Amino acid sequence: MAIRNVRLETDEILRKKSRAVEVVDDKLRELIDDMIETMHKYDGVGLAAPQVGVLKRVVVIDLYDDHGPYVLINPEIIKEKGEQEVDEGCLSFPNKFAKVIRPEEVTVIALDRDGKEFKLKGKGLLAQAIAHEVDHLNGVLFVDLMIPGTLEVITPEK
Numbered sequence: 001m002a003i004r005n006v007r008l009e010t011d012e013i014l015r016k017k018s019r020a021v022e023v024v025d026d027k028l029r030e031l032i033d034d035m036i037e038t039m040h041k042y043d044g045v046g047l048a049a050p051q052v053g054v055l056k057r058v059v060v061i062d063l064y065d066d067h068g069p070y071v072l073i074n075p076e077i078i079k080e081k082g083e084q085e086v087d088e089g090c091l092s093f094p095n096k097f098a099k100v101i102r103p104e105e106v107t108v109i110a111l112d113r114d115g116k117e118f119k120l121k122g123k124g125l126l127a128q129a130i131a132h133e134v135d136h137l138n139g140v141l142f143v144d145l146m147i148p149g150t151l152e153v154i155t156p157e158k
């Protein structure tokens with residue numbers, strides 16, 4: 001496993017559309033493991049493959065609860081319900097936060113790390129994370145959706 005370089009906000013790769021994964025193999029699982037390690041290193045709740053420079057439809061999410069990391073390959077949001085106004089950040093935008101509107105509930109179909117299809121319904125923070133990460137696969141960033149005037153830049157403590 002290895003920490004991968006996280007691409008930052010001005011990197012053009014973040015604006016590209018990722019391609020569907022065709023084969024779930026050991027090489028892909030290595031990418032997934034690296035993504036999980038990278039997400040944990042930076043205390044992120046989610047990470048999408050384009051953020052580490054790989055244009056594949058792969059997402060990892062971890063709410064740091066009993067479930068452990070979620071792995072979503074070729075995620076497809078099939079249902080959205082309700083709305084929530086949330087504070088959001090992104091590992092590609094260190095120290096920046098803004099308010100966005102996300103669905104309150106999201107249902108997604110994806111493949112797991114063994115290539116098996118599963119369905120996941122997320123509410124609250126999980127719904128927010130799924131929506132945020134799937135956006136990454138389409139080159140959409142949270143700053144595109146932010147409520148005007150809500151961007152905050154936090155100065156990190158030394």
Ligand code: ZN
Nearest residue numbers: 089090091092
């Ligand atoms: Zn992000």
